[in-house]
Amino acid sequence: MIASMDLDMDTGTPLAAPTPAKASRRTHAKTRTGCKTCKSRKIKCDEEKPQCRNCTKHNVSCDYLHAPSPRHNGSTLSPECSGRLNMADLELLHHYTTSTYATLTDNIALRDFYRCTYVELGLRCEYIMRTIFALAALHLAHYRPSMRSHYLSLAAEHHQIASREALAAMNQLGPDTAPNLFIFSALTVFYAFGSPRKEHANDILFFDTTTSGVPDWIFLLRGSFALVKTLSVEERQKGPLAPVFGSGRDSWNAREAMAAAPDPDSERASRLDALEGFLSRPREHVPAHHRAVYLHWLHELRKSMRHNDQALGDATVFMWLFDFPDEVLPLLKQPTQEVLLILAHFVVLLDRMSARWWVQGWAAHLMGRIWSLLEDEYKIWVRWPMEQLGWVPP
Incomplete structure (x- = not known):
């Protein structure tokens, strides 16, 4: 059987079949922020977070839950958030x-x-x-x-x-x-x-003497020590910070016990003995109570130097600062020559930690600042710290 078809009445030839009308395509707004799963399936994402409805309906993982971290591009990093x-x-x-x-x-x-x-x-x-x-x-x-x-x-x-x-x-x-x-x-x-580090002319020990006075790090250390005193004995022994307080107490006791024995480093002992003698010498421009402060501070520094020989660490290096008298703080607002001499010897202790990223370069930097502030007659007393650092004046 031949299928019937329409013919041209004049020529008798078959007429071309009519072209079917194309169905109109429903359009929707495109989005560039939808999840990757919807994009791969080429369907519209409703962008609901934390998981879009399409992914929830088909029980598949939505990439909102596993957003990649922003890529590094040159010297900047966009703090973009995903969700x-x-x-x-x-x-x-x-x-x-x-x-x-x-x-x-x-x-x-x-x-x-x-x-x-x-x-x-x-x-x-x-x-x-x-x-x-x-x-x-x-x-x-x-x-x-x-x-x-x-x-x-x-x-x-x-x-x-x-x-x-x-x-x-x-x-x-x-x-x-x-x-x-x-x-x-x-x-x-x-x-x-x-x-x-700041390179201002008045910058010494992390602060600008023209604006802030007491060095920030010394203020913070003194402040943390005062905060400890506000805690009860039970809190210090059983609270969340008990490991820190326990370690500090053990280091302090070991430091005090070690100070009673002679210093095995004879050169260091003789240099510090000489400095102690200089600081204790009556001088017209140095009040007697200031001399007592300097000697106490140097005494505490010597104990930390001794302890540091066997217990290298940040607690050992800074421990001497916890017990110096409050009278020193006003002296640091405008550092005296005697204070600078003591700090120069502290730099030797700080240099022992120079392998750590947060201390690197500080010992030489501070020695340079101290040297620039010392009067000529006092510079002879920092020769030993300079030798320990291998530091050479500019």
């Missing part, structure tokens, strides 16, 4: 818990404390977490020079916000806020050292 995640902050937290924490102390037991307990407390106190971010950013800036400006910017932003919040918390100082403020102070000491 509610701040990938720049997550990078800093990851770096702190995998690397930065281990650079803060040689005490293996305290390393886990820095890595775990500080972060756990930071989850309940924003200014602690921001200080952790700031410290991690400085660490990354030190080892990634191509992105230095980016990480320094992150560090400054986080620490400025943390400082404002911590300052507000100090107005309500008590057993609940003291532990958090202690952690902030301790981490900020590392931050002060790790920050870029």
Whole structure:
């Protein structure tokens, strides 16, 4: 059977079959921010977060739940967020818990404390977490020079916000806020050292004598010591910071016990004996009570030097600062020649830690600043510190 068809009545030839009308295509607004699963299936994504409806309906993974971190491009890094995640902050937290924490102390037991307990407390106190971010950013800036400006910017932003919040918390100082403020102070000491050094003419020991007076890091150390005193004995022994206080107490007791024995380093002993004799000598421009302060401070520094021979670490290096009298603080506002001599000998202790990223370069920098502020008659008394550092005047 031949199928019937339409013919041209004039020619008898078959007529062409009519072209069927094309169905109209429904259009919709395109989106460039939908999930990858919808894009691969070429369907519209409703962009609902944390998981779009299409992925929920088909029980498949939505890439909103596994957002990639922003890519590095040259010297900048966009702090983009995927959903509610701040990938720049997550990078800093990851770096702190995998690397930065281990650079803060040689005490293996305290390393886990820095890595775990500080972060756990930071989850309940924003200014602690921001200080952790700031410290991690400085660490990354030190080892990634191509992105230095980016990480320094992150560090400054986080620490400025943390400082404002911590300052507000100090107005309500008590057993609940003291532990958090202690952690902030301790981490900020590392931050002060790790920050870029200033080269101003009046810059000495991380501060500008024309504006701020007492060095920030000394103020923080003294402040942290005062915060400890506000805690009860039970809090210090059983609270979250007990490992830090226990380690500090053990180091302090060992330092005091070691100070009773003669110094095995005879050259160091003779140099410090000579300096002690010079500082104790009556001089017209030096009040007697100032001489007593200088001698006490030098005595505490000598004990830390002795202890540091066997227990290298940041606690040992800075421990002598916890017990110097408050009368020294006004003297630091306009550093006297005698204070500069004592600080020059402290630089020898600081140089022992120069392998750490946050201390690198500080010993030579401080010796240079001290040398520039010393009068000629006092420079002879810093020859020994200069020899220990191998530092040569410009």
